[in-house]
Amino acid sequence: MDWLTEPFTLPFMQRALIAAVIVGVVCAVLGCYVVLRSMAFLGDALAHAVLPGIAVAYLAGTNTLLGALVAAVLVALGISAFAQHGTIREDTAIGILFAAALALGVLLISTVRTYATDLTHILFGDLLGVGREDLFISGGLAVMVLATVVLLFKEFLLVTFDPLLAHTLGKRPGVYRTVLLLLLAVTIVISLRTVGVGLVVALLVTPAATAYLLTRRLVRMMLVSALLGVASSVIGLYVSYYLDVSSGAAVVLVATGFFLVAYIFAPRYGLVWRAGSARVNRRPTA
Amino acid sequence: MSRGRHSEGSAGGPPRDGSLTLTAASVSYGRQAPALLDVSLTVPHGAQVAVVGPNGAGKSTLFKALVGLLPLRSGRISIHGRPPNDQEDPIAYVPQREEVDWRFPVSVRDVVAMGRYGRVRPLRRLRAADHAAVDEALAGLDLAPLADRPIAELSGGQQQRVFLARALAQEPHVLLLDEPFTGVDAAVRESVLSVLEDLRAREVTALVSTHDLRLASERFELVALLNRRLVAYGAPADVFRPDNVQAAFGGGAIMLDGMLVVDQCCEGRRRWTG
Numbered sequence: 001m002d003w004l005t006e007p008f009t010l011p012f013m014q015r016a017l018i019a020a021v022i023v024g025v026v027c028a029v030l031g032c033y034v035v036l037r038s039m040a041f042l043g044d045a046l047a048h049a050v051l052p053g054i055a056v057a058y059l060a061g062t063n064t065l066l067g068a069l070v071a072a073v074l075v076a077l078g079i080s081a082f083a084q085h086g087t088i089r090e091d092t093a094i095g096i097l098f099a100a101a102l103a104l105g106v107l108l109i110s111t112v113r114t115y116a117t118d119l120t121h122i123l124f125g126d127l128l129g130v131g132r133e134d135l136f137i138s139g140g141l142a143v144m145v146l147a148t149v150v151l152l153f154k155e156f157l158l159v160t161f162d163p164l165l166a167h168t169l170g171k172r173p174g175v176y177r178t179v180l181l182l183l184l185a186v187t188i189v190i191s192l193r194t195v196g197v198g199l200v201v202a203l204l205v206t207p208a209a210t211a212y213l214l215t216r217r218l219v220r221m222m223l224v225s226a227l228l229g230v231a232s233s234v235i236g237l238y239v240s241y242y243l244d245v246s247s248g249a250a251v252v253l254v255a256t257g258f259f260l261v262a263y264i265f266a267p268r269y270g271l272v273w274r275a276g277s278a279r280v281n282r283r284p285t286a
Numbered sequence: 287m288s289r290g291r292h293s294e295g296s297a298g299g300p301p302r303d304g305s306l307t308l309t310a311a312s313v314s315y316g317r318q319a320p321a322l323l324d325v326s327l328t329v330p331h332g333a334q335v336a337v338v339g340p341n342g343a344g345k346s347t348l349f350k351a352l353v354g355l356l357p358l359r360s361g362r363i364s365i366h367g368r369p370p371n372d373q374e375d376p377i378a379y380v381p382q383r384e385e386v387d388w389r390f391p392v393s394v395r396d397v398v399a400m401g402r403y404g405r406v407r408p409l410r411r412l413r414a415a416d417h418a419a420v421d422e423a424l425a426g427l428d429l430a431p432l433a434d435r436p437i438a439e440l441s442g443g444q445q446q447r448v449f450l451a452r453a454l455a456q457e458p459h460v461l462l463l464d465e466p467f468t469g470v471d472a473a474v475r476e477s478v479l480s481v482l483e484d485l486r487a488r489e490v491t492a493l494v495s496t497h498d499l500r501l502a503s504e505r506f507e508l509v510a511l512l513n514r515r516l517v518a519y520g521a522p523a524d525v526f527r528p529d530n531v532q533a534a535f536g537g538g539a540i541m542l543d544g545m546l547v548v549d550q551c552c553e554g555r556r557r558w559t560g
Contacts, residue, residue, distance in 0.1 A: 036390060151409050157396075158403050162386050165452075168353045168379050169404030216391045216436030 007241040012128055019130045019138060020233035020251065023194045023203065026142045028229030029149060029222050030187045031208035033180060036218075037160050041091060042079065042181075044201040045098035047188045049075040051105025051197060054122055059108065065137050068192055072185035075101065080178045125196035125248030127237070138190045145183050145190075149222075156180060157218060194233070195248035202252040207232065210259040213266040228258050305331040305491045306352070306460060311361035313344070313351045320359065321347040325516045329508070332489035334482060336502035336522075339512035340535050345495040346382065348512065349462045352493070353379045365460060376404055378458035380449045382465050388437055388445060395433040397448050398423055401455030423455040426484070427477060443474035450481060461485060463494040467501065479505060499526065 007013045034043050053071020057064045075097060082093040109119055121129070149156065155176045158166045163173040184204075191200045211225035236251030243250075264271045306329040314320040322344040329335055337345050350356045352363060354370030363370050365377065378401070401423070402416040412420075424430050427447040432440070437448065446466055453461055466478050482505075485492055493510075496502055502509050503522035511517040511525050511534050518530040 036387075154403055154406065155408055157392070158400055161390050161392060161397075162400065164355065164379065164381055164385060165400060166403075167355055168377060169456075170373075171403065212391065216438055217393060218391045218396075221391050 003242075004238075007238065012130075013237070013241070015130045015132070015135055016127045016237060016247065017234065018135055019194055020127060020237055020247075021230050022135075022138050022142045023191045024207075024229030024231075024233035024251075025226045026145055026187050027191055027200070027203040028207040028211075028225035028227075029146060030184055031204040031206075031229075032211070032218065032222050032225055033156065033160055034184065034204045035208040035212060039184070040201060040205050042094055043184060043188065043204045045094045046072060046075060046079070046181075046185055047192075047197050047200040048098050048105075049101035050185075050189060050192070051122065052101055052108060053105075054192070055105050055108035058118070059112070063133065063137070065134060065189060065192070068189045069141075069186065071101075072189050073182060076181040076185040077178070080174075080181055121196070122192070123196050123198045124246060125192070125194050125199065127194050127240075127247035127251075130193050134193055138193070141186050141190050145186055148179070148183055152176065152179065195251060199248050199252045202255060203229065203232075206252070206255040206259050210255075210262045213259075213262040213269045228255065232258060305329060305366055306493075307362075307364045309362040309364070311351065311363055312359045313347050313356050314359050315356075320514065322351065323514050324361070325512075326361075327510060327516060327519050329491055329493065332486070332491055333508055334486055334492045334494065334506050335508040335510055336506035337493055337495040337510045337512060338497070338499055338502050338534075339517070343512045343534070344514050345512060346464055349379060349381075349464050349493070349495070352460075352462060353377055375460075376456045376458045377460045377462065378453035378456040379462045380453045380464060380466065382468070383442065383445050383449065388440070390437065392437055393434050394429055394437060394440070394448055395420065395424065397437055398429070398451045398455050401452040404456065419455050419457060423451040426454055426481065427451045443470040446470050446474055447477060450478060454481070459490060461490055461492040463492065465495055465497070467496050467498055 008017055034040060050068040050071045053067040053069070053074075054064045055067075056071075057067020060067075078097060079090075079094060082090065082097075105122075106119070109115055109122070112118060155166075155171060158169070158171055159173040159176045159180070163177075166173040166176070187204070188200050191203055195203055207225045207228040208221070210228050211221045214224055215221050232255035233251050236254045237247060239245065239250040239254065240247035262270065265273075267273055308325050308327050311322065311325045312320045313322040321342075325344075325348070337348065339345055347356060351358060352365070352370055365373060366375065368374070370377075399412060399416070399420050402412055402419060406412055406416065421430075424433055427450055429444075429447055429451055432444065437445070440448065450463075450466065453463075463478075467475050470478075482492060482494070494506070503526055506522065508520065509522045509525040510519045511530055513534040517534045518525040518527075
């Protein structure tokens with residue numbers, strides 16, 4: 001069983017493991033709201049929109065996580081304002097912000113000489129380069145996000161399921177939606193080091209979508225999703241270590257593997273089961 | 287059930303005129319022609335009103351304006367003397383079933399419990415009284431055996447009952463039901479009507495939109511006939527006169543042997559099975 005423990009004798013692999021587990025849990029839980037409210041496009045846009053923040057922090061020599069956090073919060077508030085008062089459709093507004101931010105980020109980073117490697121790390125993650133400081137920041141933010149989800153569980157459930165009812169009960173759906181968007185922004189920032197701007201959306205959407213195929217209760221969906229997120233992260237790290245491939249990409253592909261298995265074999269909602277029950281249903285009438 | 291301040295002592299007190307009043311109210315979506323134009327009506331406390339009219343007459347718009355989801359372009363709405371967005375007592379609005387995603391991962395009990403969320407502040411959990419109200423609402427619509435089912439597995443009629451149970455859990459003083467009889471079978475229709483009978487006894491003011499003119503005239507003491515404007519409002523016999531119906535439904539209405547036949551095919555009448 002040495003092959004299981006061997007990778008984690010190295011300090012940078014230990015840090016990578018902790019970071020991967022944190023990201024796996026937070027993304028998977030927040031991802032449930034993303035999947036249920038069909039916000040995948042929004043999550044992807046938000047991820048790309050933090051690029052200028054990272055670039056500015058990088059150029060200024062401060063922590064890139066903090067730069068990303070500031071950018072993500074600003075963009076989340078911007079999208080929220082657009083959605084509530086804008087005269088153009090929300091997805092159009094997101095598309096414009098998303099592309100502009102990405103372009104601005106690339107433009108800023110292209111002023112640096114080590115442009116190509118830096119951009120690769122930002123776009124696809126650099127799990128093996130996670131430092132102690134990064135761990136503390138992501139850990140703290142992760143606790144904050146999860147605590148908010150627990151404390152405002154009722155309110156988030158209400159505004160995601162039935163904003164009309166939220167309004168008639170005096171619960172201000174706009175306020176809670178903005179809070180949810182801010183949590184999403186923070187979650188994306190936490191994930192940048194592991195999977196990068198380009199693949200964050202996969203960690204948000206894939207484990208949650210897999211869990212949705214396995215259960216129809218929100219709390220259970222979040223727990224299953226978190227479990228899948230952690231499993232994907234850990235297995236992905238092993239794959240990355242032994243095959244010497246990109247860690248972020250390995251994590252995402254493991255998560256995709258879980259999804260495909262559930263999509264085909266899940267009880268009740270999987271392809272096989274539905275094909276089977278369709279046959280059973282057809283028989284009496286035929 | 288607990289009663290709020292508006293119904294307390296109303297038995298011996300003076301008759302309350304107008305728990306709900308619209309004064310020359312107009313609503314429009316953006317710059318389009320108004321969906322509701324210059325509507326004035328007063329609903330007495332505890333009355334049950336059927337809201338009828340052709341598709342696009344503004345029935346849903348009226349309800350959304352009453353709960354403050356749509357702003358008025360002009361005029362005034364007053365419920366218990368206050369504007370829609372400043373209500374102390376709950377107004378329960380039961381929208382058409384298509385308004386929510388029925389594949390959402392929640393159980394029947396979860397959805398009914400949402401009716402209590404307005405009484406529980408953020409960070410707090412539901413109390414025993416809330417759980418009791420949820421149980422009572424579930425039992426009132428024969429949903430107790432289905433309480434732990436995911437809502438994704440419900441039929442259209444069961445969905446309608448869940449929505450109604452959620453409204454009852456709110457213990458409202460004003461209840462707005464949008465098309466509760468559309469796409470449901472006779473049994474569900476009867477259970478909705480029997481809930482309305484209970485609410486009548488408790489003096490809950492109710493507005494119910496429907497396509498079923500016969501039901502409106504037989505089971506409601508007041509009918510509001512709407513076609514953007516309020517065509518007629520009053521007792522069914524006064525409202526369902528040929529000239530009024532002609533004005534609301536146009537060529538779709540014909541009188542056959544003193545019986546009114548209206549062709550209101552077909553939008554909004556589809557059975558929704560999810």
